[in-house]
Amino acid sequence: MAEKLHHRAIAALIALGVLGRLVELVLPVFLESMRLEHGFSNTSLGLIAGAELGGIIVSSIVLMPLARGLSSSKVLIGAILFFAAANLACAFVTAPLTMASLRFLAGLLGEGPLLVIAVALLGKAQGASRLYAVFMAAQMIVGAAALLTLGATDTLIGFPGVALALGAITLACLVAIPFLPAGRAFPEKPKDDAEKINAITWRVLVAMGLFHVAISGAWAFLQQKGVQLGLSSLDSGGLLAVMMGSGILGAALVAGRSTPRSLLLATCVIAALSILGAFMSGGVLLFTVSGVVLMISWNASVPHQIALMGEDLKASRHLGFVPGAQGIGLAAGPAVTGLLSEPGEYTIAVAVILSAMVASLILFYQAYRFRPA
Numbered sequence: 052m053a054e055k056l057h058h059r060a061i062a063a064l065i066a067l068g069v070l071g072r073l074v075e076l077v078l079p080v081f082l083e084s085m086r087l088e089h090g091f092s093n094t095s096l097g098l099i100a101g102a103e104l105g106g107i108i109v110s111s112i113v114l115m116p117l118a119r120g121l122s123s124s125k126v127l128i129g130a131i132l133f134f135a136a137a138n139l140a141c142a143f144v145t146a147p148l149t150m151a152s153l154r155f156l157a158g159l160l161g162e163g164p165l166l167v168i169a170v171a172l173l174g175k176a177q178g179a180s181r182l183y184a185v186f187m188a189a190q191m192i193v194g195a196a197a198l199l200t201l202g203a204t205d206t207l208i209g210f211p212g213v214a215l216a217l218g219a220i221t222l223a224c225l226v227a228i229p230f231l232p233a234g235r236a237f238p239e240k241p242k243d244d245a246e247k248i249n250a251i252t253w254r255v256l257v258a259m260g261l262f263h264v265a266i267s268g269a270w271a272f273l274q275q276k277g278v279q280l281g282l283s284s285l286d287s288g289g290l291l292a293v294m295m296g297s298g299i300l301g302a303a304l305v306a307g308r309s310t311p312r313s314l315l316l317a318t319c320v321i322a323a324l325s326i327l328g329a330f331m332s333g334g335v336l337l338f339t340v341s342g343v344v345l346m347i348s349w350n351a352s353v354p355h356q357i358a359l360m361g362e363d364l365k366a367s368r369h370l371g372f373v374p375g376a377q378g379i380g381l382a383a384g385p386a387v388t389g390l391l392s393e394p395g396e397y398t399i400a401v402a403v404i405l406s407a408m409v410a411s412l413i414l415f416y417q418a419y420r421f422r423p424a
Contacts, residue, residue, distance in 0.1 A: 056172075056232055063227035064169045065186050067127060069193050070134075070224050071166030074103060074157070074217070075381065076194030076295065078267075079274030080201045080288050081213065082385075085150070086275070087284070088210035093272070095147035097389020100271055103154035103162070104382030110163020111374055123168050124231050130168075131225055134161025139218035142211040161221075170374070172232060187302050187350065195296035202288020251421045255360050256376040258414035262319065262356070263380025264387065265408035266349050268400065269326040271385035272392065273342055279395045280335055290335075294342035301350030310351075312419060315359060318352035319412040323405050330397045359415070363422040 056064075074081060082096045091099070137157035144150045173186060197220075204212045273294070277287030301318075304310065321344060328341035357373065384404065391400040 057230075059230040060232045061173070061185075063230035064173050064232075065189050066224055066227045067131075067165050067231075068169030068173065068186055069189050070131075070221060071107075071162045071164075071169060072190050073193070073197060073220070074154075074162065075267075076190060077197045077201055078271045078385065079291055080198055080205060080284070081217075082271060083274040083278060083284065083287075084201070084205040084210040084213045087205075089145055089147075091147050091150075093275075093389040093392050093394065095151075095389070097271075097386040099147065099151045099154050100389070101382045101386035102151040103158040104267075104378060104385075106155040106158025106160075107163040107166065108158075108375060108378040108382060110159045111167050111378065122233070123172065124228055124233075126164050127168060127231065128225070128228055130161050130164035131221060131228075133157075134165065135218045135221035137161055138214055138221055140214075141217075142214035167374070187353075188299050191295055191298040191302070191346075191350070195292040198288050198295055199292040202285050202292070205288070206283060206285040251418050252360065252364060254414045255356070255364070255418045256372055258411040258418070259356055259373060259376040260380040260383075261407040261411035261414070262322075262352070263377050264384040265326065265404040265411070266322065266345070266384065267381040268384030268388040268404040268407075269329065269345065272388050272397070272400075273329060275394055276330060276397070277335075277338065280332070280338060282335065290339050290342065293339070294346045297343040298346035298350040301347040301352075302354070304347075304351050305354045310355070312355055312359060312363065312422070315352055315355035315415055316412060316419060318348040318355075319408055319415060322348040322352070323408040323412075326405060326408070327401065330401045356415070359418055359422075364418065 069076075078100055082100060085091055085099070086093075086096055134157055137153055137160075140153060141150065144153060170186075201213050201216060204216050274284075274287050274291060277290060278284065282290070305314075325341045325345035325348060328337055329345065332338040332341060360373070384407075387403055388397075388400045391403055
């Protein structure tokens with residue numbers, strides 16, 4: 052039976068889950084600030100971003116068996132302290148490979164446990180779908196505020212200030228620990244083996260990964276594109292905050308009214324056009340509108356992706372693979388864009404990430420057609 056959580060426990064879990072997503076949410080400012088401070092190439096920036104998200108993926112795979120039997124509070128305290136230390140240490144690192152190694156460890160031992168445990172505890176609570184919607188909205192709100200704040204910090208102090216600010220924010224989240232629900236981080240392993248995922252479910256998971264390759268590959272370098280258009284770090288960060296905040300409209304659209312599953316297909320097309328508009332734009336207006344529409348389509352698409360698997364294809368037992376599929380895409384996207392682009396030149400990178408979006412659309416369409424009548 053689902054556990055009913057106290058509102059303070061819900062708030063604590065959402066806060067820690069958002070902390071686990073924080074660097075991902077502010078990735079454009081984080082990477083551009085790092086580039087301006089140290090002169091890292093886009094290839095190095097992509098490696099750093101991919102390493103961090105890769106650490107989160109590895110954490111999600113190995114954390115459950117290793118942490119089984121441990122209390123969630125103990126695991127999360129350790130994760131917060133390590134994540135804070137990793138963020139603070141970034142202020143003193145100047146070599147790209149060292150930075151990538153540090154960010155991998157931050158994802159593995161910091162963000163990964165924070166995100167996985169928060170989502171697991173929220174997911175088994177009473178009213179999980181509503182709680183997850185609030186969690187998504189909180190990510191957008193906090194992400195927008197953090198983009199604006201860190202953009203201003205970068206303008207005033209530079210990357211060391213951004214790193215120190217992230218460390219301070221992380222430590223502040225220790226106040227959530229006393230309000231966590233009691234119990235172990237993860238339930239015992241079920242005795243029955245899960246059925247093999249059928250071919251169409253694999254296609255949906257691959258589609259989710261490709262979708263997030265395109266989204267993250269674009270999002271990670273929007274700050275840089277804004278600077279190339281002549282915006283300051285502060286102004287560009289402000290625009291990205293507007294874009295991030297607008298994502299709430301996508302979640303609200305799906306949560307507030309009954310929308311057809313075909314919206315999933317439409318959002319893939321809209322997101323592709325938005326990516327093209329953002330990177331091919333020569334002015335701030337098209338850049339801003341494209342970014343806003345991209346965030347709205349992202350947040351409107353993901354709930355339908357989950358519903359396609361869990362409701363339409365009756366593959367709810369396999370939804371645990373979703374964070375892995377999303378995480379791989381989120382890790383690969385910035386690496387691909389960083390490898391194939393230079394500041395001001397994004398044509399090849401955009402072509403590749405648009406191809407990923409088109410491939411995801413095709414796979415989603417196949418699953419959409421496969422749904423039971």
